[in-house]
Amino acid sequence: MALIQCNFFVSSLMRTVPVNVILPIEQMGSFANPQPEDQPVKPFKTLYLLHGILGNYTDWLSLTRIQSWAVEKKIAVVMPSGDNSFYVDKAAPGERYGTFIRKELVELTRKTFPLSHKREDTFIAGLSMGGYGAIINGLNAPETFSVIGAFSASNVARRMDNLTENTENIFISKEYFEMVFGDAQKFRGSDKDEFTAAEKLVESNSPKPKVYMACGTGDGSIEGNRLVVDKLKSLDFDVTWIEDEGKHDFEFWNKYIEKFINWL
Numbered sequence: 001m002a003l004i005q006c007n008f009f010v011s012s013l014m015r016t017v018p019v020n021v022i023l024p025i026e027q028m029g030s031f032a033n034p035q036p037e038d039q040p041v042k043p044f045k046t047l048y049l050l051h052g053i054l055g056n057y058t059d060w061l062s063l064t065r066i067q068s069w070a071v072e073k074k075i076a077v078v079m080p081s082g083d084n085s086f087y088v089d090k091a092a093p094g095e096r097y098g099t100f101i102r103k104e105l106v107e108l109t110r111k112t113f114p115l116s117h118k119r120e121d122t123f124i125a126g127l128s129m130g131g132y133g134a135i136i137n138g139l140n141a142p143e144t145f146s147v148i149g150a151f152s153a154s155n156v157a158r159r160m161d162n163l164t165e166n167t168e169n170i171f172i173s174k175e176y177f178e179m180v181f182g183d184a185q186k187f188r189g190s191d192k193d194e195f196t197a198a199e200k201l202v203e204s205n206s207p208k209p210k211v212y213m214a215c216g217t218g219d220g221s222i223e224g225n226r227l228v229v230d231k232l233k234s235l236d237f238d239v240t241w242i243e244d245e246g247k248h249d250f251e252f253w254n255k256y257i258e259k260f261i262n263w264l
Helices: 059-063 066-073 097-112 129-140 156-160 174-181 194-204 222-234 250-263
Strands: 002-010 015-023 045-050 075-080 122-127 147-151 210-216 239-244
Touching: 002 097, 015 059, 015 066, 015 097, 045 097, 045 129, 059 066, 059 075, 059 250, 066 075, 066 250, 075 097, 097 122, 097 129, 122 129, 122 250, 129 147, 129 194, 129 210, 147 250, 156 174, 156 194, 156 222, 194 222, 210 222, 210 250, 222 239, 239 250
Parallel strands: 045 075, 045 122, 122 147, 147 210, 210 239
Antiparallel strands: 002 015, 015 075
16 A cells, blocks of 8 residues: 655746645555566556545544545545635635545556546545535546545535525625625536536436435535435435434445445
8 A cells, every 4th residue: 555645836826835645556566476577567547535624634534534445446536735725716816625635636646646537447545625625526537537426515505595694604705605696596507516516417417426315314515415415316416325323424434435446
């Protein structure tokens, strides 16, 4: 197994960004029975795994057992830093996080590591903010990702419908959400709206990614998750939906990243 920290210059963000990569490479044989040097490495199935708000590219490694499960199932895992961007393109130059996640990151990592280029071997998942990021980027790039995983996903469409100026939490305020997503009145129908993205994918006759979603029954985001699940099911997506005991925390996400990888 190899754990690699990379620093890629990313045009869409106009800067160098850190990325952690798990490669489940087997040991090169033993001293008595060495593996031939010219034996090719089979390209790995790959999971692009997104962190939540206030997190970074180290969260999944430090707070879950993702390394063990990736090695066990022989899946490469790519974990970028998405700042507090919700993984969408903003109007400002150098803030095209959606382009980074669904296009440039995939291209860079495929050029650098022995990753499969096949759609059926390429997956995207995330928690909370990263759950939304996986959904919106998976729906907007169905030619790249065959599976979307979302754990306690932020339901942005529902929040944009109910924004208020009066909140002590900047990350659920109208000011912050409009900085990320633009005018709340124009959100519905945009490529950042989960429901619209799903509808447009169906209209385009593109292949639909399979979707795996899970949320804790003690998590305040569960109603929003149910809305997304209902919408996807109404559009005939293949959806696996699980409600389980749990809150909006890494105890739940550690449990469900293992279940998700086993499901994959």
